[in-house]
Amino acid sequence: MELGVVLAGLLTGGLYATIGLGLSLVFGVMRLVNLAHGELIVVGAYAASLVISWLGVDPFLSLVLVVPVVAALAYPVQRYLLTGLLRRGLEPPLVATFGLSLVISAALTAIAGGDPRKLPSPYSAAGMTLFGQQVRVIDVIGLGIGIVLTVLVYVVMRHTRWGAALRAASTDPATAGTMGINVNAVYAITFAASAAIAAIGGVFIGTAYSFTPTSGMGYILIGFTVVVLGGTGNAFGALIGGLVLGLVQSVGGALLGGQYRDFVIYAFFIVVLAAKPLAERGLEAWRGRAAAVRAEVRA
Amino acid sequence: MRRLLLGPGVSPARNRSLIGLVLGVAVLLAAQGGLGRYQIAVATTILLYVCLASAWNLIGGIAGQFSLASSAIIGVGSYSAIMMLRGLAVPVPVALAFAVVVGAAFAALLGLILFRLRGFYFTIGTLAAALAAMTWMTTWEFTGGTRGISAPLALVPDSRSLYVWALAAAAIAVAVSIVVIHSSLGLRLRSVRDGEDIADSLGISPFGMKMTAMLVSGALTALGGALFALQKASIEPFSAFGLDWSITIIVMTIVGGLGTVWGPVIGVVVIYYGITVQLQSLPAVSALLSGVILVLVIRFLPGGILGTVTAGVRALLARRATR
Numbered sequence: 001m002e003l004g005v006v007l008a009g010l011l012t013g014g015l016y017a018t019i020g021l022g023l024s025l026v027f028g029v030m031r032l033v034n035l036a037h038g039e040l041i042v043v044g045a046y047a048a049s050l051v052i053s054w055l056g057v058d059p060f061l062s063l064v065l066v067v068p069v070v071a072a073l074a075y076p077v078q079r080y081l082l083t084g085l086l087r088r089g090l091e092p093p094l095v096a097t098f099g100l101s102l103v104i105s106a107a108l109t110a111i112a113g114g115d116p117r118k119l120p121s122p123y124s125a126a127g128m129t130l131f132g133q134q135v136r137v138i139d140v141i142g143l144g145i146g147i148v149l150t151v152l153v154y155v156v157m158r159h160t161r162w163g164a165a166l167r168a169a170s171t172d173p174a175t176a177g178t179m180g181i182n183v184n185a186v187y188a189i190t191f192a193a194s195a196a197i198a199a200i201g202g203v204f205i206g207t208a209y210s211f212t213p214t215s216g217m218g219y220i221l222i223g224f225t226v227v228v229l230g231g232t233g234n235a236f237g238a239l240i241g242g243l244v245l246g247l248v249q250s251v252g253g254a255l256l257g258g259q260y261r262d263f264v265i266y267a268f269f270i271v272v273l274a275a276k277p278l279a280e281r282g283l284e285a286w287r288g289r290a291a292a293v294r295a296e297v298r299a
Numbered sequence: 300m301r302r303l304l305l306g307p308g309v310s311p312a313r314n315r316s317l318i319g320l321v322l323g324v325a326v327l328l329a330a331q332g333g334l335g336r337y338q339i340a341v342a343t344t345i346l347l348y349v350c351l352a353s354a355w356n357l358i359g360g361i362a363g364q365f366s367l368a369s370s371a372i373i374g375v376g377s378y379s380a381i382m383m384l385r386g387l388a389v390p391v392p393v394a395l396a397f398a399v400v401v402g403a404a405f406a407a408l409l410g411l412i413l414f415r416l417r418g419f420y421f422t423i424g425t426l427a428a429a430l431a432a433m434t435w436m437t438t439w440e441f442t443g444g445t446r447g448i449s450a451p452l453a454l455v456p457d458s459r460s461l462y463v464w465a466l467a468a469a470a471i472a473v474a475v476s477i478v479v480i481h482s483s484l485g486l487r488l489r490s491v492r493d494g495e496d497i498a499d500s501l502g503i504s505p506f507g508m509k510m511t512a513m514l515v516s517g518a519l520t521a522l523g524g525a526l527f528a529l530q531k532a533s534i535e536p537f538s539a540f541g542l543d544w545s546i547t548i549i550v551m552t553i554v555g556g557l558g559t560v561w562g563p564v565i566g567v568v569v570i571y572y573g574i575t576v577q578l579q580s581l582p583a584v585s586a587l588l589s590g591v592i593l594v595l596v597i598r599f600l601p602g603g604i605l606g607t608v609t610a611g612v613r614a615l616l617a618r619r620a621t622r
Contacts, residue, residue: 033419081598088601090418091365095553095597102546102590110583217542221430224423259438266431273424274415 004133005254006247011135013246014143015204019219020226020238021149022197027227029170029190030086035097037223038216039104040195044070044202045211046108049117059119059207066203067196074195079188086187101216108213119206138208145204146242149197154235166190218262225269313481316560320477324470331462339458341576343530346465347523348571351544352551352563353472354519359549360558361476361485362512363492367545368409368425369520371432374540376402376521377528378442384450391456391464395525402521403514410513414506417495429542436536447535455532464526472519476560479515488512489558550593556605565604 019041026032034040044066051062077100085092118124126137157163168176169186177183205211205219222245230241245265252264327342334342351369358364379401383394413424437445456464479485490498491508499505524544528534547570555566570589578585600607 033422081594085597091363092597092601094365094419094422095549096594098546098549099590099593099597102550102593103587106583106586106590110581110587217426218430221423221427224426228420228423260434263431263434263438266427266434269427270412270424270431273420273427274412 002254003131005250007131007133007135008139009247009250010243011139011143011246012250013243014139014146015201015208015242016222016226016245017146017239017242018142018149018197018201018204019223020230020242021146021153021235022194022201023220023223024227024230024235024238025153025194025197026191029166030083030187031090032082032086032191033090033094033097034191034194035094035220036101036104036216037097037194037198038218038220039101039108040070040074040198040216041202041205041219042108042211042213042216043073043104044199045117045119045206046112046202046213047199048119048203048206049112052119059121059203063200063203066199070199071192071196075188075192078191079184082191083184083187101220105213105216112213114212114214116210116212117206118210119203121207124207136208138204142204142208145200146239149200150235150239153197157235221269222265225265225272228269228272310481313477316477316481317474320470320473324466327466328463331459334462336458339462340530341572343458343462343465345567345571346462346469347527347530348548348551348567349469349564350465350472350523350526351520351548352555352567353469353476354516354523355545355548356476356552356558356563357479357519358509358512358516360552360562361480361492362488362509364414364509364512365419365422365549366425366513367422367542367549368406368413368428369548370540370542370544371409371429372402372406372517372520373524373527373544374432374436374536375405376524377534377539378436378448379521380525381448381450381528381534382442384454385448388451388454391454391529395464395522398521398525399518402524403518406513406517406520407510409517410510414509414513426542429540429545433536433540433542436540443535445536447533447539449533450529452532455529461526461530464529468519468522468526472523473560473564475515475519476563480558480560484511492558547589550589552603554589554592554596554603556603559603559605562603562605569604 019037022040023034023037026034026037047066047069048059048062051057051065052059055062081096082093085096121138123137123141127134128137128140129135130140157166165176165181166186168179169181169183173183176186201219202211205215225245226238226241228241229244230237230239245268248268249261249264252268253261256264327346331339351373355366355369358366376398379398380394383389383397384391389397409425409428413421413428416424436442442448479488487498487503488508488511490501490503491505495505498508524539528539531538551566551570552563553566554570555564556562570592574585574588574592578588596603602610
């Protein structure tokens with residue numbers, strides 16, 4: 001396998017990590033399966049496109065406006081719609097986010113039309129040399145975004161008071177509530193943070209590729225693949241999952257032909273999903289054995 | 300016949316529903332002569348959606364498996380029927396029967412792989428399967444790739460006989476729902492939906508129940524898909540396998556009333572006739588409106604339209620009884 005294929009896979013993996021990170025955050029903290037996450041990504045791209053046409057700034061500079069706006073829009077959605085539904089079981093929030101994804105993509109189609117768009121930037125087509133391979137500058141930026149966001153989420157989760165409140169609300173919401181943690185607010189802020197990460201991903205996608213109001217559905221599947229691959233306990237899980245998925249897609253596309261790139265992801269996802277319970281059972285059995293061995297040693 | 304209607308375990312509610320269905324079919328059959336060309340087309344579409352929504356209700360509502368794979372099964376049914384008509388020039392009933400068999404087999408294959416997963420993992424798995432099937436069809440030259448295929452016009456039934464076919468498909472789907480919901484099978488399916496582990500411990504095989512629902516639902520979904528394909532006469536992967544199918548059907552079923560016989564029927568009429576047809580010139584607005592309705596229904600009317608009305612009527616009756 002040539003180095004170029006591997007490198008291309010790792011670079012797209014950065015984007016996939018960003019997509020998976022937001023999903024894994026809301027799933028890890030409140031067990032919410034957000035089927036509208038792909039649409040949040042697309043909203044970020046359209047918001048940036050609006051800001052750029054107003055102010056004529058660089059796509060990544062538009063994030064200064066786009067991120068707070070998307071986060072502010074997302075906050076009440078969790079606070080007044082989804083949190084109440086989470087208490088009714090798994091299916092109602094699933095259906096509600098499904099409805100939201102429909103609303104968002106339809107609203108974007110109604111406002112902006114269905115034609116593909118791209119965010120203009122001087123460097124979206126520029127190339128550079130990395131390890132002797134020609135790559136696009138923008139793809140390197142994508143990997144950088146993925147790594148920076150992962151580290152940021154990790155640091156906030158592990159080393160701030162706010163992260164401690166979040167972990168408490170996620171482990172045991174009822175007890176956290178009695179300890180003076182406003183669980184409803186924590187949930188809503190988590191959702192807003194996830195939407196902000198999605199918006200950053202969306203601006204990157206808009207700069208590096210193109211987007212339409214219905215692009216979201218494809219990205220959400222990538223996000224779920226990353227979450228399932230990397231697990232939800234740790235922010236670095238999403239990064240590793242994203243890089244692995246990028247590699248698999250790149251290598252699969254190189255082996256089978258470019259038109260199978262998307263098919264590789266979907267098929268790989270089904271295989272991973274089907275194999276995951278087995279792997280987990282294997283891991284548990286292994287842990288169980290280790291515990292038994294330890295018990296024996298102690299005896 | 301007597302045992303079928305009055306035997307042990309047969310509920311009066313089931314018979315009332317069946318009688319209602321027969322009357323409805325008779326009325327729709329008699330009304331056929333009075334409908335114009337456009338009305339026939341709209342009525343055919345409504346009936347086919349009834350077939351698809353009732354089919355999804357079996358797996359999504361009664362067995363509680365929130366599947367997004369309907370679009371893939373619809374696509375398989377569409378392509379099977381059109382390929383048969385085109386390649387072998389068989390009569391329409393044979394093409395439909397072939398589509399049903401292939402659709403059921405495809406659904407069984409999906410179930411075999413995806414029922415290893417539970418809850419939303421299953422949902423996301425079906426999403427992957429639906430997208431995988433669509434991208435696969437765009438690259439498969441045997442079925443015409445992205446260009447798609449069309450049926451020879453001489454073999455496609457005219458709009459009036461298509462209406463009768465659609466009526467038959469809808470009637471079969473609703474009849475199956477009635478029989479399943481009021482049977483011990485329906486009870487076992489609901490027990491798997493409401494508590495998989497408890498059902499398992501009581502000797503019900505969750506896997507077997509889910510596969511049964513998936514098979515029946517898949518056969519009916521493929522039938523509806525094949526008839527939709529005949530209505531359009533020419534199909535391509537993005538419309539035949541489009542995720543819009545799953546989305547529309549699920550919205551209809553949930554808005555009408557999940558897990559009930561008549562909920563999907565009500566949902567189809569409300570969403571398709573009430574919104575899609577009325578806002579024909581503004582497809583984005585009608586999609587927006589159905590999304591908003593879905594969110595509002597799930598937030599404020601957990602039982603859908605039918606569930607809320609039933610609960611309201613029951614409350615009224617109870618109040619009158621206590622007075």
